[in-house]
Amino acid sequence: MSQSLAVIFNKAPYGTQSGRELLDIALMAAAFDMNISALFIDDGVYQLLENQQPDILNMKNHSPTFKALELYGIETVLINQEDLSQRGLSADQLLNVADISPSSNINQIISRSDFVFML
């Protein structure tokens, strides 16, 4: 039975490279027949905002690449419901790549996963 890896995004984009690097890691891990879940919590929910334009800062826009998660067979892509509402964000402002999910469900996946990775 293949092992499971949870990749947790908990930082906003562009202030650190954590989001972009975690995305690369998730996509690479997907090539190794692992059962992967990408979880967006706390300020990590900002990673999935739709109209990011970091080119104004001469920075690469990694957000379109989140669409590749599903392409690479990563089906469990969840974004934390409470963290979204706490930040006054709604589903229609987000890239359509993640299912909105309560903390309890996300915490269960973190607990069940064989490996958990953050940056």
Next chain:
Amino acid sequence: MKTLYILNNPQHFKQCASAMTEEDTLLLIENAVLLADQLEPRSNYFVLEEDLIARGLSNNAEWQTKDYQGFVQLTLDCDKSVSWL
């Protein structure tokens, strides 16, 4: 699955604690050891002794401490470790 959560950033305590379940263990290391004076001790919370000593902090809040040896043992006792960054 019994998970050891290793926290080195005091600002992420709330995040990390909310991900933990009853059977999980928390170990404060590096700058997160400062929290030992601010938070209530709990049976599944530990703080790394060497980091307290290095910072001249005496453990007056009766938190359970672990030295490096104990840290290694914790990683063996739990099914997996998560460095909460």
